[in-house]
Amino acid sequence: MKVLKGFVRCFSSYDPPLWSQPLELMSSGVEIGLTMLVPTIAIILVGSILPASTTTPASINHDGLLPSSLINSFSPHASQAAHIISLPPSTSIIDMFYIGRLCTLSILSPVTFDIFFRHFLPIIRITLTRLMVVLMSRKCADDSAKAILSQRVREGRAKRRRGYDLYFPPKQVDKLGIKQRGKVLIPSLFFFPGFGIDHAAYSNLAARLSDDGIAVAVISLEPLRLAHEALGSGIDDIRRLLRVAGKDISKYYKDDASPLIIEWNIGGHSMGGYNSLQLAEDIINQSEVPSVILKNKKSVSRIGSDIIVWAAGNFVDSVPNLRINKRPPLRVLVLNGSNDGIVQMSPQQKRALLSRLPKSTTELRTIKGANHSGFASYDTASKSSSTFAMNGPRTISLEAQHNEACTRTIRFLLDRYK
Secondary structure (H helix, E strand, C coil): CHHHHHHHHHHHHHHHHHHHHHHHHHHHHHHHHHHHHHHHHHHCCCCCCCCCCCCCCCCCCCCCCHHHHHHHCCCHHHHHHCCCCCCCCCEEEEECCHHHHHHHHHHHHHHHHHHHHHHHHHHHHHHHHHHHHHHCCCCHHHHHHHHHHHHHHHHHCCEEECEEEEECCCCCCCCCCCCEEEEEEEEEEEEEECCCHHHHHHHHHHHHHHHCCEEEEEEECCCCCCHHHHHCHHHHHHHHHHHHHHHHHHHHHHCCCEEEEEEEEEEEEEEEHHHHHHHHHHHCCCCCCCCCCCCCCCCCEEEHHHHHHCCCCHHHHHCCCCCCCCCCCCEEEEEEEEECCCCCHHHHHHHHHHHCCCCCCCCEEEEECCCHHHHHCCCHHHCCCCCCHHHHCCCCHHHHHHHHHHHHHHHHHHHCCE
């Protein structure tokens, strides 16, 4: 039920006009159902256990029915469902079969069916339609991506957890030479996959980022693979990841005596990019920067101030207002492909997007010849999908797009520490 609620919240947040009426009908249906069924069942129970001495001609009419005035005192809707209920003379013995039969008749009354078809069927129909789209849009990682991940795990440079795949930098903890307050700083990145994409499809890019000293945790969004706060990608989930992923990195460097500052920036591809921007708003609104002191009492795992967005930005209404004064300042990199068939931004959309992002610390960059799917490795799997053409024609090699995306991202993330 929690996953279903999160699913509805996720899709309704991206298309409010489409979902507003079904949600309103469902809400009114719940209200009517409660004001009808609960009083009706209460009448059945109370009427069945009343002792005969308290049952007077005034309370039961000649036909053996409770008067409508008494029924209506419970709820204005109760009489519509309770008109078929006939209570026998009360006795000291409670007939549970009789009570169950009346409760079933009440639940299966014409009014209940009317509530279901009029108030609940619209939300069920649209939810099932979207769920079918999600299931049909699932994209597996290419064999090359799976091979890279398996190789890194064998080498000890990656670890697979239930909620994420973690890619470690080389073991030389001082490779970048970044220190703060006597502690070695490890630049890190929480990365959220795009819509329906297996998180293993990002192994190639995550491995390249880690080779340059950036620890990368690619988040698993199973089973729905939707990056949204209601489905495992919210600020509370980030707090949990700070602890568990930070602990993994601390163990990886356990042979080094230096205490660590593990600074996690946030990024994502497509839908994961929008989720990163929405998380940035939640982080800004926190009274203090989310951080966790790790078990050794020396190292700290904390949130950074950089946001990485790949192949996103045209749905401006889904981008929060991040033009807020903050120290340290929030920095945003938006990286799109010139041939992206999904993210096609007009000059007006670009201006609207930039108006919501930090004025002097935002970079909006384009990779010439790149498309939407080229920010991961799922081309082989997606070619059999009916949505493959939406990615746009890539006129550069997949490796070239990966190299460009990684080079620009590494330069942006490490620039802060120069």
